[in-house]
Amino acid sequence: MHISLTPELERAVKMKVESGLFNNASEVVRDALRLSMRHEAENEWLKREAAIGFAQLEAGETVRIRTKQQFLALARKPS
Numbered sequence: 001m002h003i004s005l006t007p008e009l010e011r012a013v014k015m016k017v018e019s020g021l022f023n024n025a026s027e028v029v030r031d032a033l034r035l036s037m038r039h040e041a042e043n044e045w046l047k048r049e050a051a052i053g054f055a056q057l058e059a060g061e062t063v064r065i066r067t068k069q070q071f072l073a074l075a076r077k078p079s
């Protein structure tokens with residue numbers, strides 16, 4: 001597989017390799033793809049949780065929290 005990078009991205013890859021953190025450009029690209037995939041998965045989780053929260057809000061399923069301690073107790077409560 002061959003990929004094309006902008007000059008800016010190519011410089012960034014070269015700098016990563018020159019830093020000694022990576023042995024070659026392929027390692028840099030693989031690491032970037034893994035991070036991107038993890039980021040996408042986290043975004044999907046956040047979207048699902050936000051949709052659930054919005055639906056609960058719309059249904060009137062809310063709890064009034066007045067203190068940090070109340071919030072922490074609720075956040076730590078098992079589902």
